[in-house]
Amino acid sequence: MCNGFLVFAYTLVKCKMKGGVGIGAFSFEYAYDTYYKNVYNYVSFRINNHFDAEEIVSGVFEKAYTKFGTYSPERAGLEAWLIGISKNVVTDYLRRKKRRFFVPLDEIFNLRSEDATPDDIAVRNEENRGLIAAMAKLGDRERQILSMKFASGLKNVEIADTMGVSESNVGVTAHRALKKLMKYLEE
Amino acid sequence: MGEDEFLEKCRQVDFSAESEHKREILEKILNKRENIKMKKIGKKGTLVIAAAAVLVCASAFVYGGLRIFKTEKVGDYAAYTAAEETNNKDTSDISVTTRVNETAGGNYFKSLDDKKYFITEALLPSYLPSGYAFDAIEYFGDPTKSDDPNVNKFMNLHYKNGDDEIIVMVRYMDESTAFEFVSNGDVTKIDINGNEAVQTANKLDIEINGVMYMLYGNDSVGADELVKIAQSLE
Numbered sequence: 001m002c003n004g005f006l007v008f009a010y011t012l013v014k015c016k017m018k019g020g021v022g023i024g025a026f027s028f029e030y031a032y033d034t035y036y037k038n039v040y041n042y043v044s045f046r047i048n049n050h051f052d053a054e055e056i057v058s059g060v061f062e063k064a065y066t067k068f069g070t071y072s073p074e075r076a077g078l079e080a081w082l083i084g085i086s087k088n089v090v091t092d093y094l095r096r097k098k099r100r101f102f103v104p105l106d107e108i109f110n111l112r113s114e115d116a117t118p119d120d121i122a123v124r125n126e127e128n129r130g131l132i133a134a135m136a137k138l139g140d141r142e143r144q145i146l147s148m149k150f151a152s153g154l155k156n157v158e159i160a161d162t163m164g165v166s167e168s169n170v171g172v173t174a175h176r177a178l179k180k181l182m183k184y185l186e187e
Numbered sequence: 188m189g190e191d192e193f194l195e196k197c198r199q200v201d202f203s204a205e206s207e208h209k210r211e212i213l214e215k216i217l218n219k220r221e222n223i224k225m226k227k228i229g230k231k232g233t234l235v236i237a238a239a240a241v242l243v244c245a246s247a248f249v250y251g252g253l254r255i256f257k258t259e260k261v262g263d264y265a266a267y268t269a270a271e272e273t274n275n276k277d278t279s280d281i282s283v284t285t286r287v288n289e290t291a292g293g294n295y296f297k298s299l300d301d302k303k304y305f306i307t308e309a310l311l312p313s314y315l316p317s318g319y320a321f322d323a324i325e326y327f328g329d330p331t332k333s334d335d336p337n338v339n340k341f342m343n344l345h346y347k348n349g350d351d352e353i354i355v356m357v358r359y360m361d362e363s364t365a366f367e368f369v370s371n372g373d374v375t376k377i378d379i380n381g382n383e384a385v386q387t388a389n390k391l392d393i394e395i396n397g398v399m400y401m402l403y404g405n406d407s408v409g410a411d412e413l414v415k416i417a418q419s420l421e
Contacts, residue, residue, distance in 0.1 A: 006245050022203065027366075028217075028364055029213070029363075030337070030364075032213050033363065034335070034337060035407070036203060036206075036209055037201065037203040040202055040203035040206055041200070041201060041203060044202035044203075045202075053202065053205075053206075054206055054208055054212065055206075057206070057212070058212045058215070058216070061212065061213070061216055062216050065216050065217075084223075126201055131197065132198065146197075149194065149197075149198075150194075150197045150198050150200065151198075163384070175190070178190050178194060181193075182188070182190070182193055
């Protein structure tokens with residue numbers, strides 16, 4: 001009985017330390033509100049399809065809700081855990097679609113911003129399309145790593161843990177991929 | 188443009204502004220899980236649950252001391268549920284200090300002035316057990332940046348006496364930080380200086396002006412000391 005309390009209190013404390021809040025349905029809602037943007041951006045960088053992105057994000061959080069009881073803050077921070085699920089869901093999606101990363105050239109990103117003028121949005125849309133087109137030229141692992149770096153606050157060690165590679169591998173790959181991306185965008 | 192600058196620029200790209208169904212997705216997930224739970228129960232499950240409920244009620248009647256799901260509320264956003272009553276009042280076996288010390292990942296500030304980053308005015312204890320002194324304030328994220336308001340809703344106050352530690356978790360209570368705590372020990376609601384508080388084994392939670400102070404003791408700092416610390420919050 002005492003051990004059960006210890007485990008529970010420990011879990012509660014750990015959840016809080018890693019950013020989790022409370023338990024039960026409230027924790028999931030907090031995770032959803034806090035990391036929706038990060039997950040959406042990660043998915044978008046990987047698949048660049050607005051119409052499918054929401055469906056994939058929905059799949060990510062549905063899976064997260066199912067597995068929330070097994071989430072262990074000792075193994076990974078909440079954001080890293082969600083990005084890990086996102087990675088697997090996107091991989092499944094790409095496998096199902098059986099197509100490589102593509103850029104829908106007729107799609108226009110309409111990034112809403114209270115501060116942006118129509119000219120700002122047009123310029124940003126063009127930059128983003130250029131960025132996505134350049135991302136498409138990278139290798140799959142390079143794109144996965146950069147998607148995590150762009151979309152989340154994960155450190156290299158967390159990215160390495162999510163991808164099952166070494167931290168130095170992530171650092172080197174990210175550095176090379178960034179250089180390539182910058183070069184593609186200059187062309 | 189340097190690599191770091193380029194990386195930062197890419198990090199500012201936000202596709203989620205395009206998302207039009209964020210709330211609907213959440214509701215769908217929550218409703219779907221509830222419907223699945225209800226469907227899975229079915230007729231057979233309903234009979235099993237009904238039988239179990241009868242058995243439990245009968246046991247409670249026979250043994251007289253079994254209470255299930257006794258819930259105490261503190262404020263509007265916190266609930267404490269005792270899953271089982273215990274006669275074991277000896278809390279000397281219970282210690283969360285070591286486990287708490289093993290956690291990592293927060294940002295530590297060494298000055299009490301840094302409580303200013305908390306979302307509202309937070310009280311500090313004027314009483315500490317002998318030998319204990321302030322060590323650090325811990326935030327979960329960078330409280331000096333305003334891009335995530337939830338970071339400023341949580342703050343840990345660490346007080347140390349050698350290797351022993353008392354932690355006061357300070358938590359701003361609203362819908363987003365609401366919680367339910369389930370304990371398989373006693374849950375006792377008390378009043379401290381006109382404020383609602385709950386005692387569970389070696390832990391005391393007290394809400395004052397919409398802020399929850401969750402006091403964690405250790406082997407040598409028990410319930411009585413936690414009450415004194417809570418009484419001294421000012």
